[in-house]
Amino acid sequence: MVTTGLVAIDSTILATAIPTIVADLGGFSSFPWLFSIYLLTQAVSVPIYSKLADTVGRKPIILIGVGLFLLGSVLCGLAWSMPALIAFRAVQGLGAGAVQPMAITIVGDIYTLAERAKVQGYLASVWAVSAVVGPTLGGLFAEYLTWNWIFFVNIPLSIAAGWLLVRHFHETVPSHSHRIDWAGGALLTVSTSLIILALLEGGNAWAWASPQSLGALGLGVALLAVFVAVERRAAEPVLAPWVLSRRLLGVTALIAVGVGVILMGVTTYVPTFLEALLGTSPLVSGLTLAMLTIGWPISASQAGRLYLRWGFRTTVLIGVVIVVLSTAALAWTSTTPSVLAVGLSCFFIGLGLGLVAAPSLIAAQASVGWGERGVVTGANMFARSMGSAVGVAALGALVNSRMGGADASADPQAFGGASTAVFAAVAIAALAMAFVSLAMPRTGRPAPHTASDVEAAAS
Template sequence: MVTTGLVAIDSTILATAVPTIVADLGGFSSFPWLFSVYLLTQAVSVPIYSKLADTVGRKPIILIGVGLFLLGSVLCGLAWSMPALIAFRAVQGLGAGAVQPMAITIVGDIYTLAERAKVQGYLASVWAVSAVVGPTLGGVFSEFLTWNWIFFVNVPLSVAAGWLLLRRFHETVPSRTHRIDWAGGVLLTASTTLIILALLEGGHAWAWDSPQGVGTLGAGLVLLVVFVLVERRAAEPVLAPWVFSRRLLATTALIAVGVGVVLMGVTTYVPTFLEALVGSSPLASGLALATLTIGWPISASQAGRLYLRWGFRSTVMIGSAITVLGAGALAATSTSPSVLAVALSCFVLGLGLGLVAAPSLIAAQSSVGWGERGVVTGANMFARSMGSAVGVAALGALVNARMRGVEATADPQAFGGAATAVFVAVAVAALAIAVVALAMPRVGRPAQGRPDARVEPAGS
C-alpha cells in the first residue's frame, strides 16, 4: 500500500501546482508533456518489467521501480527549466511502470483467491485517499512553500516503501538459465512509444492528417507488426502471443481497455465540466470526482464474496451493468448539470468499476502459475494504459471538433454540449465492457486455494 501510494499521490498532486510551476519555469505550451511523458514511459515499460519479474523475481523489479521513482522525484524537485522537468518526469514514469504492476502481482502471489479481492480493495483505497490528499498537498505546497515540495514529498515515502519491501517481503525464485528477448523488448518499446505518442499528441501538437501524425502512427504500427513476427520465434518472448490467444486473457485485456477509456473520460472532463457550467470551485469539482475512487474500493473489497459464490464472469457482468448505469446517469444528467448529480453518478461508476477491474484481473492471474503471472498482470495493465491513450485521443478529438479552439470558460454552452458527447461516449465504452464480459468463458466457481509457495511474507 505504501508503494502504491507513491504512484497514486503523484498522479493527483501535480495538477494543482501546474500554474505555479509555469509561473516559475515558463514553458506554458510544453506543460502538457509533464503528464504525457510520464504516461508514455510508464505504459511502454510495464510489459518489460513484468517479463523480467517472471524471470528474476518480483522483489528486485519493484525495488528498481522504487529507486527510479525516488531518483526521478529528487531530480524533478531540483529541475531548473521546463525541458529538464519533463525529462525527469520520464524517469519517474519508468519507476511507476515497475511499481504499479509489481504491487498487484505480489498480491496475486502471497494471498489466497478468497483474500485477493479484499486486498485489491485496500490498494484501491490508497487511490481514494490520494484523490483527496494529493490535490490538497499540491495546493498547500504551491501556496505556502514552493512547488518543488510536491516531488520532495516522495522521498520519505520511497524510503519507507523500500525499507518495508527489504524487511518484509521474501521470495524464492527458481534458478535456471534464461534467454533475454532483447530484440523483442526494443521493438515493443519503440512501437508502443510511437503509437501512444501519436495518440496522445494527435490533434494537439500536430494535426491527425499531418506528416508528423501519419508518420508517427504508421511507423509505430509497422514496428508492432515486426515485433509480433519476432516474438513468434523468440525462445522466451517478452510478451508471448499466448497472452492474447487464450479466451479468458483476451477478454479480460479488452475489459481493461474499456476501463482505461471510462476512467480517462471521467477524470479528464468532469472537473472542467463542473467548473465551466456550474461555477463550482476546483475543490468542489475534485471532491465530486473523488466519489468514484471512494466507490471503487468499497465494491472491490467485497468482490471476493461474489466471485467465490457465483464465479468471475457473473461478478464482472454485475459490475459492468452497474458501470453502464453510472455512465448512463452521468450522460443523462449532464444536460442539467449539478455537483450532486455528478457526484452520485461517479460514485455508482466507482462501484461498478470495482466489480469489473479487480475480478477480471484476478481471473486472469488465477489462470496461470507463478512463472506467468507477472506477464499476465503486466499485459492487463498495459491494455488499460492503451485504453487511456486511446481515450485521450478519441475524446479529445470529439471535444476539439465541437469547441473549435474556443476555451471552455469562454463558451460554456458549447462546452456543455461537448461534455455531454464525451459522457455519452463513456457510456458506450461501459456498454462495450458489458458485451465483452458476456464473452468471458464460463468456468466453475473458483477454489479458494493457497498462496504461491514461492513467496513467504516475513512473520507468516
C-alpha cells in the same frame, strides 16, 4: 500497501492542480501530455519489467520502480517549463511501470485465492485513503503553497516503501537461464510511442491528414506488426502470444483496456470541467473526483465475496452494468453542470469499476502458476495502461479539435461542449466493455484455497 500508495495518490493529486500548473507554466493544449507521457512510459515498460520479474524475482524490480518514481518526482517538483515537466513525468511513468504490477503480482504470489479477497480489502483501503488525501493535498498545495509540492510529497513515501520492501519482503527465485527479448521490447516501445504521438497531436500540432500524422500512425502500426512477428520467433518473448490467444486472458485484457479508457477519461477532465464551468476551487473539484476513488475500494473490498460465491464472470457483469449507467448519467448531466450530479456519477463509476478491474485480473492470475504470473499480470496492466494512454490521447485530440488550442478558462462554454463530448465517448467505451465482458468464459465458483483452474475450464 505503502508502495501501492505511491501510484494511488499520484492518480488523484495531479488532476486538481492542472489549471494552476497551466497558469504558471503555460501550454494548455499540451497538458494532456502530462498524463499520456506518464501512461505511455508506464505501459511500454510493464511487459519488460514483468518478464524480468519472472526471471530475477519481484523484489529487485519493484525496488528499481520505487527508485525511478522517486527520481521522477523530485525532477517534476523542480520543473521550470511545461516541456520539462512532461519529460520528467516520463521518468515517473517508468517507475510506476514496475511498482503497480509488481505489487499486484506479489499479492498473487504470497496469498491464496481466498486470502486475496481479504488483502484486496486492505489494498482498497489504500485507494480509499488516497481518494481523500490526494485531491485534498493537491487542492491545498495549488491554493496555498505551490503546485511543486504535489510531487515532493512522494519523497517520504518512496523512502518508506523502499525501506519496508528491503526489510520485510523475502522471496526464493527458481534458478534458470533466461534470454530477455530486448528487440521485442524496443519495437513495442517505439511503435506504441508513435501511435500515441499521432493520436495526441493530430488536429492540434498538425492536421489529421498531414504527412506527419499519417506517417507517425502508419509507421507505428507497421512496427507493431513487426513486433508481433518478432514475438512469434523469440525464445522468451516480452509479450508472449499465448497470453492473448487464451480466451480468458484475451477477454480480461480487453476489459482492462476499457477500464483504462474510462478511468483516465473521467479523472483527466472532471476537475477542469468543474473549475472552468462552475468556478469551483481545486480543492472542491478534487474532492468531487475523489468520489470515484471512494466508490472503487468500497466495491473492490466486497468483490472477493461475490466472485467466491457467484464466480468471476457474474461479478464482472454486475460491475459493467453499473459503469455503463453511471457514465451515461455523467454525459447526460454535463449539459447542466452540477457538483452533486458529477460527484454522484463519479461515485457509481468507481463502484462499478471496483467490481470489474480486480476480479477480472484475479481470474487471469489464478489461471497460471508462479513462472507465468508476472507475465500475465504485466500483460493485463499493459492493456490497462495502453487503454489509458490511447484514451487520454484520443480524448485530448477530441478536446483540442473543438477548442482550437484555446484555454478552458478563456472559453468555458466551448470547453463545456468539449467535455460533454468526452463524457459521451467514455460512455460509449463503457458500453463496448460490457459487450466484451459477455465473452468472458463461464467458470463457476473458484476454489478458495487453491490456484483455480479457471483457464482449464475456459478451454
